[in-house]
Amino acid sequence: xxxxxxxxxxxxxxxxxxxxxxxxxxxxxxxxxxxxxxxxxxxxxxxxxxxxxxxxxxxxxxxxxxxxxxxxxxxxxxxxxxxxxxxxxxxxxxxxxxxxxxxxxxxxxxxxxxxxxxxxxxxxxxxxxxxxxxxxxxxxxxxxxxxxxxxxxxxxxxxxxxxxxxxxxxxxxxxxxxxxxxxxxxxxxxxxxxxxxxxxxxxxxxxxxxxxxxxxxxxxxxxxxxxxxxxxxxxxxxxxxxxxxxxxxxxxxxxxxxxxxxxxxxxxxxxxxxxxxxxxxxxxxxxxxxxxxxxxxxxxxxxxxxxxxxxxxxxxxxxx
Amino acid sequence: xxxxxxxxxxxxxxxxxxxxxxxxxxxxxxxxxxxxxxxxxxxxxxxxxxxxxxxxxxxxxxxxxxxxxxxxxxxxxxxxxxxxxxxxxxxxxxxxxxxxxxxxxxxxxxxxxxxxxxxxxxxxxxxxxxxxxxxxxxxxxxxxxxxxxxxxxxxxxxxxxxxxxxxxxxxxxxxxxxxxxxxxxxxxxxxxxxxxxxxxxxxxxxxxxxxxxxxx
Numbered sequence: 001x002x003x004x005x006x007x008x009x010x011x012x013x014x015x016x017x018x019x020x021x022x023x024x025x026x027x028x029x030x031x032x033x034x035x036x037x038x039x040x041x042x043x044x045x046x047x048x049x050x051x052x053x054x055x056x057x058x059x060x061x062x063x064x065x066x067x068x069x070x071x072x073x074x075x076x077x078x079x080x081x082x083x084x085x086x087x088x089x090x091x092x093x094x095x096x097x098x099x100x101x102x103x104x105x106x107x108x109x110x111x112x113x114x115x116x117x118x119x120x121x122x123x124x125x126x127x128x129x130x131x132x133x134x135x136x137x138x139x140x141x142x143x144x145x146x147x148x149x150x151x152x153x154x155x156x157x158x159x160x161x162x163x164x165x166x167x168x169x170x171x172x173x174x175x176x177x178x179x180x181x182x183x184x185x186x187x188x189x190x191x192x193x194x195x196x197x198x199x200x201x202x203x204x205x206x207x208x209x210x211x212x213x214x215x216x217x218x219x220x221x222x223x224x225x226x227x228x229x230x231x232x233x234x235x236x237x238x239x240x241x242x243x244x245x246x247x248x249x250x251x252x253x254x255x256x257x258x259x260x261x262x263x264x265x266x267x268x269x270x271x272x273x274x275x276x277x278x279x280x281x282x283x284x285x286x287x288x289x290x291x292x293x294x295x296x297x298x299x300x301x302x303x304x305x306x307x308x309x310x311x312x313x314x315x316x317x318x319x320x
Numbered sequence: 321x322x323x324x325x326x327x328x329x330x331x332x333x334x335x336x337x338x339x340x341x342x343x344x345x346x347x348x349x350x351x352x353x354x355x356x357x358x359x360x361x362x363x364x365x366x367x368x369x370x371x372x373x374x375x376x377x378x379x380x381x382x383x384x385x386x387x388x389x390x391x392x393x394x395x396x397x398x399x400x401x402x403x404x405x406x407x408x409x410x411x412x413x414x415x416x417x418x419x420x421x422x423x424x425x426x427x428x429x430x431x432x433x434x435x436x437x438x439x440x441x442x443x444x445x446x447x448x449x450x451x452x453x454x455x456x457x458x459x460x461x462x463x464x465x466x467x468x469x470x471x472x473x474x475x476x477x478x479x480x481x482x483x484x485x486x487x488x489x490x491x492x493x494x495x496x497x498x499x500x501x502x503x504x505x506x507x508x509x510x511x512x513x514x515x516x517x518x519x520x521x522x523x524x525x526x527x528x529x530x531x532x533x534x535x536x
Contacts, residue, residue: 074356077356078356079356081355081356082355082356082357086490086491090489090490090491092355092356092357093355143489145357145360188491188493189490189491190489190490190491190492191490261490262489262490280433280434280435280486280487281433282429282433287357287359287360287417289356289357290356292358292359292417293417293420294417294418294420
């Protein structure tokens, strides 16, 4: 495996996101304004890109991962314009629009609870915590659509080992950032914030569980959970908490947002399972974005070899 | 106002306006504008417009009476048929891309899932209304029976709202909005019917409300 140090740039030390996103168009615009106009952007927009607190960072030469799928990846455009991030609005197109100015500078994750070494991690510390890998995962939403995304990060277990959980730590609770001033649409979501999620400790230690800081070769855009999130490819997408600010190790099973909202519909485990339907729709099949007809959903989203043993002897119909 | 409502051009213009949502979908389809999940986009859009056209249709009778514009009746059939047009597209996205045209699978899904059941029920209710929307069918059925049959639109609209309400995960703002409109339109009818049952009260209230010959 290729081991590389994270780049020396710090997280706050890069181009504003909107300039970055517009860069290609910007270069076109520098040459011939007409090209930019044809691309549907006014010269004003090019000359004065809107201010954005978010900064994008390119990750060079990432290690490859044996967990990566060779399936066709979805386009960056699909993955950044079709999001469930209810803090920024409940329509799939809302997060891209409403998260543009999401301020992720001075980010840190607080790690608390049953650990020998509780501490805070700044973004720069997280980026240097372990060698970054690219992991191309299938991602299956509970709403029966799926995508293939080249995420960037490292196994969450790297962080767990650093903080040394005590013998009382049976579960890990996660919490998302929430600020109603930055996320004014959150009050219409119909669910309570901050968003909380959880895993059993052995699930969290599974190497597939990814602490994710980027995708498509660069840092996460706000609508996909900037600056740092979890990715748990064998579980429904809502388990993969976004914009992570707090991790707590604890003896008890933590409450989880969608389970609190509708306990009969969303369980704590929420493993992808084609044999256990959501009460309101079938989970047997899914629509891969970019395809018209649905394809069969795979047990544990195709990751049985890695994770099935975590659930030996458990009734997955009861523990849905 | 009367000249405007009775002009044949108004009807033609309204017809084209009703086609705009469909035209937008076609335009988007050819301009990469249907988003990351085109099937879902078409499904949600046509579902939305079905409910909207049901509500427009249900608006005709109250607007005729309250605004004293009896000529509005000229547009009711067209609006109702557009509701049917959009519900057909909505149903096709379900039967085709969702169920791969597998009728057996579709029936199982319809029977098993309440939100599908109630949506399908609403669709079935609109079917005889679309078929019997012609002058010939009004004659064949007779005005009273035709009117009775076409009251099924009340149940179709309620089914549509429940279908939408049961479908969303947690943000119920839009289904509640449509539900409120449908509730207002149906309560108006109930109140109107109540007032008409007591003719003394109705004449005292307002003379325009007296003619009871119109359908629905």
